[in-house]
Amino acid sequence: MSGDWSASAHQLFKEHDIKQVAYVPDAGLSKLIKSSLADNDIQTVPLTTEEEGIAVSAGAWLGGQKCAVLMQSSGVGNTINMIASLTTTCAFPLFMIVTMRGDYGESNPWQMPMGRAVQPVLEAVGVRCLRAETHEEAADAVKAGLMMSFHGGEAVAVLIGQKLIGAKPFTGAHAGMQAED
Amino acid sequence: MATQKLFRRDVVKKLMSVRGDALCISGLGSPTWDLAAADHRDENFYIWGGMGGATPTGLGLALAQPDRKVWVITGDGEQLMGVGSFSTVALQQPKNLAIIVLDNEHYGETGMQAAPTGRGTDLAAMAAGAGIAQTMTVTDEAGLDDLMKRLTDGNFPLVAVVKVDVRTGETVMPPRDGKYVKTAFRMAVLGADKAQHPG
Numbered sequence: 001m002s003g004d005w006s007a008s009a010h011q012l013f014k015e016h017d018i019k020q021v022a023y024v025p026d027a028g029l030s031k032l033i034k035s036s037l038a039d040n041d042i043q044t045v046p047l048t049t050e051e052e053g054i055a056v057s058a059g060a061w062l063g064g065q066k067c068a069v070l071m072q073s074s075g076v077g078n079t080i081n082m083i084a085s086l087t088t089t090c091a092f093p094l095f096m097i098v099t100m101r102g103d104y105g106e107s108n109p110w111q112m113p114m115g116r117a118v119q120p121v122l123e124a125v126g127v128r129c130l131r132a133e134t135h136e137e138a139a140d141a142v143k144a145g146l147m148m149s150f151h152g153g154e155a156v157a158v159l160i161g162q163k164l165i166g167a168k169p170f171t172g173a174h175a176g177m178q179a180e181d
Numbered sequence: 182m183a184t185q186k187l188f189r190r191d192v193v194k195k196l197m198s199v200r201g202d203a204l205c206i207s208g209l210g211s212p213t214w215d216l217a218a219a220d221h222r223d224e225n226f227y228i229w230g231g232m233g234g235a236t237p238t239g240l241g242l243a244l245a246q247p248d249r250k251v252w253v254i255t256g257d258g259e260q261l262m263g264v265g266s267f268s269t270v271a272l273q274q275p276k277n278l279a280i281i282v283l284d285n286e287h288y289g290e291t292g293m294q295a296a297p298t299g300r301g302t303d304l305a306a307m308a309a310g311a312g313i314a315q316t317m318t319v320t321d322e323a324g325l326d327d328l329m330k331r332l333t334d335g336n337f338p339l340v341a342v343v344k345v346d347v348r349t350g351e352t353v354m355p356p357r358d359g360k361y362v363k364t365a366f367r368m369a370v371l372g373a374d375k376a377q378h379p380g
Contacts (some may be wrong), residue, residue, distance in 0.1 A: 020244060043244050045239075046272060048265030055234035056269075059206070059241025060227055063249075064379075066372045067241060085230030086238070090359035140201065150379060 005138035005160070006031035008099040009097065012041065012139075016146045019065040020045055022053035026072035028099030028165035033070065050075035051082035058092045066150050068095045073103070073118045073159070074111065084125040087155050094127065094155035095145055104133075105167035115162075122157050186346035188284050192325060193219040193254065196281065199329045201250070202372065204242060205277075208235035210290040211349055212283055214370040216254055218353035227355040227362055233263025233365025236280055241272050243278040246370065250277050250335060257298040257342075264307055271312030272378055279332055279339040280308075281357035285347050293347060308340035315339040 013021070021036040022030065022045040036042050045067075047053050053069035060067035071079075076098055087094045100106075102115020119129045126138050130145055132138035138160050145156040187193040191209065197220040205225045207216040211226045212235075226242075228235055239253035260282050270278065275303050286299030298304060315336055319328050356362055367376035 020241065020243075022212065035258035037349070043273075045240070045244070048268050051233065052237040052263065052266050052269055055231065055263075056233075056241035056244075059243075060245045061239040061241075062238070062366055062370070063204075063245025064375055065241075065245035080230050082234050085232075086228070086234055086359075087272065090363045092363065118220075150377040 003135065004031065005132070005135045005142070005164070006035065008135075008139035009142045010035040010039070012142050012146055013068060014039075016150060017066060017083055018068050018146075019043060020056065020060045020067035021070065022056045022067055023070035024050050024053070024072065024075050026070075026099045027168065028072070028160060032097070037149050044055075050078040050147065054079050054082040054087055054094065057094055058086050061092055066095075066144070069094070071098055072097065073098050073100045074114050076118045076122060076157075080121060080125055083122075083127060083155065085096070088126040091153060092155070093149040093153055095149040096127070096157040098157050098174055099160045099162065099165055100162045101168075103162035103167075105162055107167065108170045118159065127155040127157050129157050129159055131159045131161060133163045135164065138164060185319070186344055186350055187325065189215055189285065189345040190218060190338070192283065192343055192345060194333065196247045196252075196254075196329065197323060199333050200252070201214075203250035203252045204246065204249065205319075206235055206239045206242065206253045208232075208253070208259035210256055210259065212254045212256050212259070213355065214353050215283065215350065217355040218306040218350055221355060223365040225355065225362075226366050228305065229357065232259055233260055233266070236263055236266040237269060239278055239280065240266070240273060240275065241333055243275040244273065247277055249351075249370070250279070250337075251275075251330070253278070253280045255280070255282055256289070257286065257304060258296050260304060261302070264304075265354040267308045267311035267313060269338065274338060276337050277335070278337050279341070282340070282342045283345050284342050285345050287347055289347065289349060303342075305340060305342045313338050313340050317341050328378070
């Protein structure tokens, strides 16, 4: 597969009959969210916090549908008990796409600790992580992850690296300082 | 002098008399024991953890099964932990989802510590504020009759907060194997072929 990973992901959602896409927005997810919103066969479920998406996904599976859950890496911290308690205990399939912050090239110190924690914390509660640093790797990981979760019965997170989505610049005037002339 | 508050076991038993073929999700703690005591069947998904997850689980199910009614039965503390899910539900406006909060104004499973719902926090008002049009607070038998009528009429989404006292019934445990409960539920709702070969 070539081209933007988001377009490939949307195509793969169709092939795998994904009927619900639950998400908390992130810039790196905006294309996939937009194409999901424009797709009449997909019910998009915007969330107030990421752990809701884990539960929505479980509920969808109980009712015979597949749900993909999209979030930024910071939001992974919100999901841990829901994944451990609901997903892992009951062996629900789970497919997440996580766009990374606090990763390659990050300049916001507040993002760094969670960026480091995402993979070990997900793995600690039973989620398999597939990291991707290029469009091709991301598309491949989405394809593999959908197969592993909904056919293989696993909990899988595709981690889209900041090397791919780009670091957001944090620069500006310094509070309380006189601008230099 | 106020009359005695409703007893949660009587409430759930009464509600189950108008359940029909509704699918039920119960929130951790007493609501799970209440549902198991009143109407144990495969179409119950009993949650023993994942605090805050009962309502969004019900939402995912309601969206997947638009022709079946889905009732979430949970507690005030559980719903408060996931209170943003009222907003998530309101955005979807599922015509088949009812959320019934058994509100004893305490954290019952952890030693009956006081909850904010007994000190001014109004879950029905929070649901209304999130954009759910049908909300009600039930405090007596007449209110319970009204709730049963609304559950039957199915003007959903509905959030009903039922004020109950701190009495708990005998602990009635549903199967504790979550994998089994999940698969039994799917078998009952989807049939064996789809449940076992989701492809």
